[in-house]
Amino acid sequence: DVQLQASGGGLVQAGGSLKLSCVFSGFTADDYYITWFRQAPGKEREGVSWIRNDGSTDYAEAVKGRFTISSDVAKSTVYLHMNGLKFEDTAVYYCAVDFIRPLGGFVPLRYDYWGRGTLVTVSS
Secondary structure (H helix, E strand, O other), X not given: OOEEEEEOOEEXXXXXXXXXXXXXXXXXXXXXXXXXXXXXXXXXXXXXXXXXXXXXXXEOHHHOOOEEEEEEHHHOEEEEEEOOOOHHHOEEEEEEEEOOOOOOOOOHHHXXXXXXXXXXXXXX
8 A cells, every 4th residue: 555654743933943754655666756735724735845756856936945855765755854934834734646647746636645744833
């Protein structure tokens, strides 16, 4: 079974940092994207950052310069390093994988499997 497990959320003051982890398993693919999405209360799910198996990355404009995505292939883990957190970063963060017909990007419907979210709360 394909599984993704996100962790690392918590409560942090504005300006602080957190590191999220997404451990994935259960699939093999020559090409895939692992992406972090987030959903704030009352808002639609939005893409935050993706990393492709070749190491390429992309970020939403709202987080560029503050967030960094990385991966440890040996540990089957993708990380999201979040610095300079703002109140508006408060959301449930999800990781997802696109590997069946990999296109990547920030369109949630493209993603094949999702992990349960981890809550990030930024106090102002």
